[in-house]
Amino acid sequence: MMSAAVAIGGTAVAQDNPQVGGAAMYANRTIVENAVNSKDHTTLVAAVKAAGLVETLSGDGPFTVFAPTNAAFAKLPAGTVDTLVKPENKQMLTGILTYHVVPGTIMAADIAAKVASRGTATYPTVAGGDLTFAKAGSGYTVTDAKGNAANITIADVRQKNGVIHVIDTVLMP
Template sequence: MTKFNLRAAIAAAAMIAAAPALSAPANPKVGGAAMYPTKTIVENAVNSKDHTTLVAAVTAAGLVETLSGAGPFTVFAPTNEAFTKLPAGTVDTLVKPENKATLTNILTYHVVPGTMTSKTIGAAIRKGKGSATLTTVQGEPLTARMMGGRLVLTDAKGGTSMVTIKDVMQSNGVIHVVDTVLMP
């Protein structure tokens, strides 16, 4: 092999080796922080400045170990702003030890077993002719629909929450950021 052909072969091999990294979609930033698909839901969430209330609630409910586990889980993660939409004092009341069961009930209503990407949810919506029922870890259903090209969830009380950031891949599932707390 000539010197030129050897260089070309090395360059081609390097490009082929790098191709999967170049074609793999990058996770979106959440709360100004990089989200790493090699980290767990909890490991990534603690770095998001937009999810400090959610992290505090997950800690108060004793769900850190569960959401750090193998999963996989699909988490609809409310932002700090979503929690401010609740009546004044609600979050402070929910994180008290005596309200752990209620808090756990609300938080697990934001979790669906398995890894449900927006593509998977979209396929379920199409199959359901416009809506899909997602059964949460808490046991009650969420209804998913598309509105104006955006994924919208309707909770058991009829409230709606829009997915604002989709498909944040984790080592143990996927996070979709939502703009409103879902209520069982």
């Protein structure tokens, strides 16, 4: 973990937040303000812009975002991302992206507690539909409606308007 400076009343206060994509993540910035600095999330940022979700994800929230990396998008069949970011596919792209967003702030400890008591944890997404979480080795997986599982690779990246958990696979509604 790296110590990031957080401005409170003009004074910098150290706060632990993991680096993402080689960039410091600041708890006093929005999801979008932090994501644009991650070299591992350029595809996600481009998709968010194409879907017209920048204003939403810059809003008050709180939101929990399961943020796929560039490598996660690269796992999709060739041409998928290029097709999705076309204006005529905006509705489909929006549906996929909002399927990665859960209302509220859900920290890794919340997921772990639910999984420990129930075996799995399920959270509804903004798009509709659920994400299901389970223990996998020393971490957790999130499974989409189609049965595809993503690993949470970096958890609890605090944001001004929620939290990001980095994942290694794009989830599909």
